[in-house]
Amino acid sequence: MKRVFIANRGEIALRIVHACRELGLECVVGASEVDLDGAAAHAADWVVCIGPGPAGRSYLRPEVIVHAATSTDCDAIHPGYGFLAENPRLAALAHGEGITFVGPPPEVMALAGDKLAAREQAEQAGVPILPGAEAGDAQQAAALAEEIGYPVLLKAAGGGGGRGIKLAHSQEELRSQLGIARSEAGASFGDERVYVERFIATARHVEVQVAADATGATVHLGERDCSVQRRYQKVIEEAPAPTLSDDTRAALHKAGVTFAKAIGYRNLGTVEFLVDAATEEFYFLEINCRIQVEHPVTEAVTGRDLVALQLKIADGEELGFTQDDVSLTGHAIECRLNAEDVAHGFRPTPGTLSEFSIPELPGLRVDTHCQAGAVVPPFYDSLLAKLIAHAEDRDPARELLLEALGDVDVDGVETNRALLVSVLGHSDFAAARTTTDWLERALA
Amino acid sequence: MALSDDDVRELLRIIDESDLAELRIETSDFSLHVRKGEAGGDAASSPTRASTGGEEVASPPAGDRTEQEEVAPQNGLVTITAPMLGTFYRAEGPGQDPFVEPGSKVEPDTTVCIIEVMKMMNSVPAGISGTVVDVCQQNAELVEYGDPLFRVQPE
Numbered sequence: 286m287k288r289v290f291i292a293n294r295g296e297i298a299l300r301i302v303h304a305c306r307e308l309g310l311e312c313v314v315g316a317s318e319v320d321l322d323g324a325a326a327h328a329a330d331w332v333v334c335i336g337p338g339p340a341g342r343s344y345l346r347p348e349v350i351v352h353a354a355t356s357t358d359c360d361a362i363h364p365g366y367g368f369l370a371e372n373p374r375l376a377a378l379a380h381g382e383g384i385t386f387v388g389p390p391p392e393v394m395a396l397a398g399d400k401l402a403a404r405e406q407a408e409q410a411g412v413p414i415l416p417g418a419e420a421g422d423a424q425q426a427a428a429l430a431e432e433i434g435y436p437v438l439l440k441a442a443g444g445g446g447g448r449g450i451k452l453a454h455s456q457e458e459l460r461s462q463l464g465i466a467r468s469e470a471g472a473s474f475g476d477e478r479v480y481v482e483r484f485i486a487t488a489r490h491v492e493v494q495v496a497a498d499a500t501g502a503t504v505h506l507g508e509r510d511c512s513v514q515r516r517y518q519k520v521i522e523e524a525p526a527p528t529l530s531d532d533t534r535a536a537l538h539k540a541g542v543t544f545a546k547a548i549g550y551r552n553l554g555t556v557e558f559l560v561d562a563a564t565e566e567f568y569f570l571e572i573n574c575r576i577q578v579e580h581p582v583t584e585a586v587t588g589r590d591l592v593a594l595q596l597k598i599a600d601g602e603e604l605g606f607t608q609d610d611v612s613l614t615g616h617a618i619e620c621r622l623n624a625e626d627v628a629h630g631f632r633p634t635p636g637t638l639s640e641f642s643i644p645e646l647p648g649l650r651v652d653t654h655c656q657a658g659a660v661v662p663p664f665y666d667s668l669l670a671k672l673i674a675h676a677e678d679r680d681p682a683r684e685l686l687l688e689a690l691g692d693v694d695v696d697g698v699e700t701n702r703a704l705l706v707s708v709l710g711h712s713d714f715a716a717a718r719t720t721t722d723w724l725e726r727a728l729a
Numbered sequence: 730m731a732l733s734d735d736d737v738r739e740l741l742r743i744i745d746e747s748d749l750a751e752l753r754i755e756t757s758d759f760s761l762h763v764r765k766g767e768a769g770g771d772a773a774s775s776p777t778r779a780s781t782g783g784e785e786v787a788s789p790p791a792g793d794r795t796e797q798e799e800v801a802p803q804n805g806l807v808t809i810t811a812p813m814l815g816t817f818y819r820a821e822g823p824g825q826d827p828f829v830e831p832g833s834k835v836e837p838d839t840t841v842c843i844i845e846v847m848k849m850m851n852s853v854p855a856g857i858s859g860t861v862v863d864v865c866q867q868n869a870e871l872v873e874y875g876d877p878l879f880r881v882q883p884e
Contacts, residue, residue, distance in 0.1 A: 317874075318874060318875055333814065333871075333873050334814065334873040334874045334875055334876075335814050335873070335874060336813060336814060336874045337874060337875075342813075343874070348846045348847035348849065349813065349814050349815070349846055349847075351847055352814065352815055352816070352845075352846045352847050353814050353871075353873075356816065356871040357871070378847065
């Protein structure tokens with residue numbers, strides 16, 4: 286591997302540029318027209334304009350990405366997260382052109398993308414899943430929900446990442462939501478299948494980071510807790526997960542590795558679980574075939590560069606370490622500073638950043654593509670920066686993050702800074718009592 | 730039926746990713762009319778864009794950007810820009826005559842070149858009436874979105 290095509294934007298594109306530098310690889314950033322002046326485009330060795338601002342005509346075009354990669358003599362494509370990161374077609378097209386796709390093989394991505402098939406695989410591998418099944422027609426769905434017990438979740442088989450999920454408290458709600466869920470699933474994911482799954486009201490979202498090389502050697506790099514969510518989108522993440530018993534933690538790690546091995550997983554992936562806060566029983570949710578937004582908390586506690594590890598595995602290198610070599614130091618918490626108006630339904634707030642400064646503090650890492658004068662375009666997600674605090678323990682990490690947020694100075698666009706401060710400063714978060722329903726209850 | 734900001738964004742995303750050029754929804758409570766910019770339509774009015782292009786891809790981005798020519802009308806000329814990234818072909822096949830040469834008269838729907846993306850041949854219409862003055866790119870080279878392709882003296 287000599288030259289990597291980065292098919293993404295924002296902070297993750299910049300993060301991948303840095304990993305390429307670390308490994309002595311050249312990199313080309315494929316940027317949309319509005320991102321040509323962005324930090325990643327400036328930091329890369331080369332930049333090519335892959336299309337106009339709307340992602341449907343730039344970042345979401347597999348053919349354009351692969352054509353751009355071959356034309357600029359790249360021998361690998363790193364897709365980052367979001368956009369086409371979990372699109373088997375991009376991986377297959379790249380392979381067809383002799384280009385290495387930094388991620389698992391296309392067939393594994395296809396399996397992981399089919400949430401129903403992934404559930405089946407988990408069950409076969411002995412990894413616990415939530416009671417549920419494909420919805421079928423309204424009558425079958427109602428019978429299924431009756432058996433599981435309300436409330437139930439309606440999930441799109443082609444969804445994932447918190448998209449395509451609906452909650453039904455009663456048979457009436459289930460009946461009225463099923464048709465909408467189906468047509469939305471068809472329109473958003475090209476797959477109308479919907480499944481019914483048990484809903485756990487007070488649960489923690491815990492995910493296990495796994496890594497597998499071409500020989501099949503598979504390890505875990507600990508877990509992350511991402512329970513502070515709004516509409517199934519993560520707001521604050523941390524590693525290790527607080528309050529878990531050692532037995533549950535070990536069982537989760539084992540389940541993550543078992544599942545990854547069962548589906549022939551390669552490269553870095555994240556196996557997501559829902560942990561019942563009351564009983565610590567856990568259930569498989571899905572596997573994500575990409576680098577996660579929240580990967581820096583794992584990097585902080587393991588001391589390993591996960592993006593570099595992705596590139597090395599994709600290049601055919603072996604892991605170079607065993608499970609016993611993985612040790613965790615301290616505690617890390619990440620928060621996502623977004624351009625959004627919390628008071629108005631978390632509406633994105635694109636615009637020009639007249640001020641943008643985040644303090645430099647010992648133990649604080651900042652991943653951002655923003656600076657004063659930069660434009661936040663209206664076409665993409667609203668992430669401005671990730672602040673990651675690493676300290677010897679959870680509480681000092683939390684305080685460090687609060688200190689940093691107190692000195693964050695962003696002007697020109699509305700941000701969620703105040704919300705992050707109030708969550709991190711809340712007694713429930715301090716006591717690690719936050720479950721996946723907590724933030725929405727707190728906001729109500 | 731009330732539409733939230735999220736609903737509108739989702740609608741725009743779906744429309745953007747679809748092949749629809751135009752969509753009009755009207756109910757008693759609201760109306761929504763969306764029209765997508767099309768290749769030909771963009772071409773004549775596309776704003777200035779900086780980029781690397783073809784061979785120049787090996788020079789640093791910042792340098793390219795400052796040296797980039799204006800795509801806006803110069804001496805009354807209008808620039809037809811690349812509606813997508815791909816390989817630029819001046820003719821339908823090897824050994825065939827170019828679609829247009831300097832001096833060729835074009836109408837808005839006259840095909841001026843082909844941009845190939847992963848073996849898919851995309852015809853590019855002129856989008857304007859006039860006379861071709863200049864061909865800005867070499868045959869069979871990579872062009873990026875927004876790169877100047879032709880300069881046209883409009884009628």
